Amino acid sequence: MARELDKSLLNHHKEKHFTAGEIVRDIIIGVSDGLTVPFALAAGLSGANASSAVILTAGVAEVAAGAISMGLGGYLAAKSEADHYMRELKREQEEIIAVPDTEAAEVAEILSEYGIQPHEYTPVVNALRKNPKAWLDFMMKFELGLEKPDPKRALQSALTIAIAYIVGGLVPLFPYIFIPTAKKAVAASVVLTLIALLIFGYAKGHFTGNKPFRSALQTAFIGGVASAAAFGMAKAVQG
16 A cells, blocks of 8 residues: 555656756857857958968868867766676676675675665665666665666767757858958857857756856856957967
8 A cells, every 4th residue: 555655655756857968068168169269260361361261261170170079088988987887787796796794895885875774774784786777876876876777878979069060060160151351250259159159157056056157157258258369369470
């Protein structure tokens, strides 16, 4: 009866947690770099009095190279994370077989850190010892703090970061397609990119639980500083 009541309560209670953290993180990495790096490059070339055609060509090349580089970095990072998990899983599995009493003592220590008394956690420890798979899963999560990675995570991360970089990178280059004069195009690029940075920063703050308006201003400020630095360096070199 109690078990049926618990299930009924769980069915009626749906917790609203944001569970797409890794995808959002990849999008943030890709879009933030995509908006700022090509923006800074275009602004820098504009400062060197390059034509819109040259800036557009260089910008598209940078977006392509950046997307490949960023995507590869995301793939390797996720792959390394998965490899690390598998190494620790194998090591923990061997320890459970070789030194079960020591591992059981570690379970007891972990549970005691949550304020659970020996007479309360002893049945839990014994139950885990009878279920090696659950025991291994417990040790990975609570002793090592590792969650099993999605097997598709590496490819998903690479594609997400690369696509996000391309989307972000094309924004500051868009005005150079229609405006042949670089000085006019860079002004339009500045306005368009700052608007995009504000929107992106707001969305980032919303999804990450930070203050959206503060995140929007912070993101726009960082992008503005990057472009201003590149523009200034180009002017200094030219002079």
